[in-house]
Amino acid sequence: MILIKIGGGRKINWEYIAEDVAELVKKEKVIIVHGASGIRDEVAKELKAPTRTVVSPSGVSSVYTDQKALDIFLMAYAGLVNKKIVAALQKNGVNAVGLSGVDGRLWEGKRKSNLYVQEGNKTKLITDNLTGKVEKINTHLINLLIKNNYVPVICPPAISHNNEIINTDNDFAVAIMIKELGIKTLISLFEAPGMLEKARDEKSLISIIKRVQIDNYLQFAEGRMKKKLLGAKIAFENGVKIVYWGDGRIKHPIKSVLAGKGTIIN
Amino acid sequence: MILIKIGGGRKINWEYIAEDVAELVKKEKVIIVHGASGIRDEVAKELKAPTRTVVSPSGVSSVYTDQKALDIFLMAYAGLVNKKIVAALQKNGVNAVGLSGVDGRLWEGKRKSNLYVQEGNKTKLITDNLTGKVEKINTHLINLLIKNNYVPVICPPAISHNNEIINTDNDFAVAIMIKELGIKTLISLFEAPGMLEKARDEKSLISIIKRVQIDNYLQFAEGRMKKKLLGAKIAFENGVKIVYWGDGRIKHPIKSVLAGKGTIIN
Numbered sequence: 001m002i003l004i005k006i007g008g009g010r011k012i013n014w015e016y017i018a019e020d021v022a023e024l025v026k027k028e029k030v031i032i033v034h035g036a037s038g039i040r041d042e043v044a045k046e047l048k049a050p051t052r053t054v055v056s057p058s059g060v061s062s063v064y065t066d067q068k069a070l071d072i073f074l075m076a077y078a079g080l081v082n083k084k085i086v087a088a089l090q091k092n093g094v095n096a097v098g099l100s101g102v103d104g105r106l107w108e109g110k111r112k113s114n115l116y117v118q119e120g121n122k123t124k125l126i127t128d129n130l131t132g133k134v135e136k137i138n139t140h141l142i143n144l145l146i147k148n149n150y151v152p153v154i155c156p157p158a159i160s161h162n163n164e165i166i167n168t169d170n171d172f173a174v175a176i177m178i179k180e181l182g183i184k185t186l187i188s189l190f191e192a193p194g195m196l197e198k199a200r201d202e203k204s205l206i207s208i209i210k211r212v213q214i215d216n217y218l219q220f221a222e223g224r225m226k227k228k229l230l231g232a233k234i235a236f237e238n239g240v241k242i243v244y245w246g247d248g249r250i251k252h253p254i255k256s257v258l259a260g261k262g263t264i265i266n
Numbered sequence: 267m268i269l270i271k272i273g274g275g276r277k278i279n280w281e282y283i284a285e286d287v288a289e290l291v292k293k294e295k296v297i298i299v300h301g302a303s304g305i306r307d308e309v310a311k312e313l314k315a316p317t318r319t320v321v322s323p324s325g326v327s328s329v330y331t332d333q334k335a336l337d338i339f340l341m342a343y344a345g346l347v348n349k350k351i352v353a354a355l356q357k358n359g360v361n362a363v364g365l366s367g368v369d370g371r372l373w374e375g376k377r378k379s380n381l382y383v384q385e386g387n388k389t390k391l392i393t394d395n396l397t398g399k400v401e402k403i404n405t406h407l408i409n410l411l412i413k414n415n416y417v418p419v420i421c422p423p424a425i426s427h428n429n430e431i432i433n434t435d436n437d438f439a440v441a442i443m444i445k446e447l448g449i450k451t452l453i454s455l456f457e458a459p460g461m462l463e464k465a466r467d468e469k470s471l472i473s474i475i476k477r478v479q480i481d482n483y484l485q486f487a488e489g490r491m492k493k494k495l496l497g498a499k500i501a502f503e504n505g506v507k508i509v510y511w512g513d514g515r516i517k518h519p520i521k522s523v524l525a526g527k528g529t530i531i532n
Contacts, residue, residue: 043341046313071346075309079345080337083368083423083431090371091429097370097407102349104363104416105356141363144414150370150407157349163357165349 001029001146003183004254005174007190008035008081010042012248014088017189020254021151022092029146031181032096032153033174036081043080044072054117054126064115065130065167070157073167077155078102085153097150101134101158102165104141107173109134111160132166134158134173137180171231179238186240187257188228189248194263199225209265211236232265242266267295267412269449270520271440273456274301274347276308278514280354283455286520287417288358295412297447298362298419299440302347309346310338320383320392330381331396331433336423339433343421344368351419363416367400367424368431370407373439375400377426398432400424400439403446437497445504452506453523454494455514460529465491475531477502498531508532 002024006012024030037051044051049072052064065073082098089096101107111132117124145152158168177183197204199222209217214233221229232243246253246262256262268290272278290296303317310317315338318330331339348364355362367373377398383390411418424434443449463470465488475483480499487495498509512528513519522528 074349075341075345077345078349078364079341079343083340083344083366086368087425087429087431090368090425095370097365098344098368099363099365100349100352102352102356102364104361140414141416144410148406148410159353159356163353165353 001031001181001183002185002187003031003033003174003177004187004189005170006032006034006248008037008040009191009248010038011191012189013250013253014085016251017248017253018085018088018092018094020252021089022094024254025094025151030151031142031146031177031183032085032151033170033177034081034085034153034155035170036077036155039081040073040076043076044069047072054115057116057118057123062115062131063167064117064126066128067130070130070165070167073157074100074165077157082153082155089151089153095150096153097145098153098155101154101156101168101173104138105136105159106138106141106154107134107156107158107168108136108138109158109160109166109168111162111164111166130164130166132158132160132168134168134176137177139180142181171227172234175231175234175238178235178240182239184239184241185244186232186235186242187244187246187254189246189253189257190228191247191249193247193261194245195225195229196220206263207260209263211265214265267297267447267449268451268453269297269299269440269443270453270455271436272298272300272514274303274306275457275514276304277457278455279516279519280351282517283514283519284351284354284358284360286518287355288360290520291360291417296417297408297412297443297449298351298417299436299443300347300351300419300421301436302343302421305347306339306342309342310335313338320381323382323384323389328381328397329433330383330392332394333396336396336431336433339423340431343423348419348421355417355419361416362419363411364419364421367420367422367434367439370404371402371425372404372407372420373400373422373424373434374402374404375424375426375432375434377428377430377432396430396432398424398426398434400434400442403443405446408447437493438500441497441500441504444501444506448505450505450507451510452501452508453510453512453520455512455519455523456494457513457515459513459527460511461491461495462486472529473526475529477531480531
């Protein structure tokens with residue numbers, strides 16, 4: 001069983017990805033987890049409620065999700081992007097079924113409504129944040145679909161233990177899925193050729209990273225890449241055997257990573 | 267197996283519906299089909315692309331769905347409304363799974379891209395209409411979920427034979443579901459107490475309609491109510507034994523219709 005995680009950037013090419021998934025499903029069971037932050041930000045802007053990022057007193061930035069932001073999140077992720085991905089896969093003969101973490105309590109977690117944010121010299125407490133961390137997976141529903149030759153296409157939000165819809169981090173949800181579903185292979189596609197030694201220099205690709213050396217590579221990593229590295233670290237702790245990182249913008253994105261043209265972590 | 271069809275009006279109370287569904291699922295297998303036209307129209311207005319209705323040369327009006335309108339449709343139906351319904355059901359202990367007609371080719375149909383519209387004295391041909399009629403149901407996926415105690419919560423759009431996402435009519439899709447799933451009981455909840463003798467006079471409720479008399483009642487019916495009556499007629503032709511119409515705005519909407527407080531067609 002291979003889990004393919006796809007970033008939410010606007011340059012991700014779903015037609016190309018769908019073509020490769022169609023080949024892959026002939027040999028392997030596949031689960032897809034995707035983002036949609038690019039489209040989400042566009043819709044939020046159009047609706048005059050642009051995505052807001054807050055910074056914690058310790059310097060960690062995160063998206064602030066009030067009810068309006070969550071509504072836009074639902075529209076972009078579970079509505080627009082998820083269904084277009086499903087249609088692209090169907091067009092290539094892949095019997096995809098799109099689900100959010102809310103459906104069947106697929107991704108269940110703990111809401112973290114209180115959030116300390118730093119605004120200049122002041123620390124402010126936000127109490128209406130609709131975010132949380134996935135703690136539990138509905139493996140029954142995922143296995144039921146996979147056993148019957150459907151390809152689950154999963155996106156946030158998740159559902160809280162108290163049945164609130166909550167924004168959540170895909171990297172962490174994927175790590176829990178790896179553990180609870182016993183996934184050994186993780187492919188992660190995004191808007192870069194892989195792990196870069198110099199951020200923004202696409203020629204500085206690092207082809208192989210040994211899992212025991214992940215910590216060393218954290219020095220090259222900035223922002224999202226750092227989060228991805230930490231995600232990979234947890235994925236290994238949770239039982240994954242190999243992680244492929246590669247470019248979600250190019251023709252044959254999956255064939256390319258499997259042929260070693262991105263970054264392999266093992 | 268009971269199919270519950272819920273209108274897309276803004277006054278529909280999903281908390282009340284979810285409470286009743288929680289009781290019903292203890293005795294019966296349930297499938298839910300819902301609309302979201304109220305929210306869709308609001309989002310469309312906010313995005314400065316208000317829903318456009320066109321009229322055919324013979325006087326039938328329909329929603330014109332170009333790519334922008336379809337994107338908004340996906341956001342409102344499959345994103346915002348579908349997931350909030352699923353969360354409301356989950357809150358009441360119902361293991362709901364939200365799906366659009368695109369997922370697993372649940373609702374597959376024929377795209378009707380060409381549409382003649384009347385504009386004053388002129389007849390115009392529209393060729394980019396993303397609508398169609400459902401012809402085929404993925405009964406395997408629905409039965410798989412139901413057999414495993416999930417409650418499918420289904421909304422449009424559908425998918426065309428050529429894998430385009432298409433807007434479609436819920437009444438007609440429900441009629442096909444009745445046929446292919448062998449459904450005998452249909453509950454339809456909307457923003458009125460049932461079939462009214464005088465439109466807009468909620469005291470003029472008609473409590474019982476004999477199925478053979480549906481044609482006679484078409485004289486009372488206007489617009490949407492007419493479409494509902496025609497939908498009921500096809501439902502009977504397709505094997506349904508009893509149809510309950512009732513108010514989706516009130517406490518205990520399902521208990522009420524089953525107790526004969528709406529309109530019963532049999």
